[in-house]
Amino acid sequence: MTSIIHPIYGDQDYPVIDTLHSHRLSVFFIILAHGIFYHPHPPTDTSAEQYHSLARAALSLDSILIEVTPATAQAVFLIFRFIYDADLTAKEERWLLSGLCVRIAHTVGLMSDKCPSCVNVIA
DSSP states (O other): OOHHHHHHHSSSSSOOOTTHHHHHHHHHHHHHHHHHHHSSSSSSSSSSHHHHHHHHHHHHHSSSOOOHHHHHHHHHHHHHHHOOOOOOOOHHHHHHHHHHHHHHHHHTTSTHHHHHHHHHHHH
């Protein structure tokens, strides 16, 4: 809530995404995709896929080759998980995304017991 929702909706009357890192925005969109996908009566068949596409687009705005954060690992994992449930034929894509997610998590130090960033991932 404090790292994604409040920066977007805060005190303004309208959403503001200028100050939000693109990988956190990706997390926001992929969570919306999951919410629609798992809803018992989704509004349309394509809504979840549209949010999934927005999550991928937001993730690509800042290169993961230059900068990764815990939000990057979250976004890649949630995108992987969405594809895992939504498209059972995308085995190669799921394999590549899961490997990328593990490497990103290792890069930001999420694999260690004394990870200072782990608090931000849980929050």
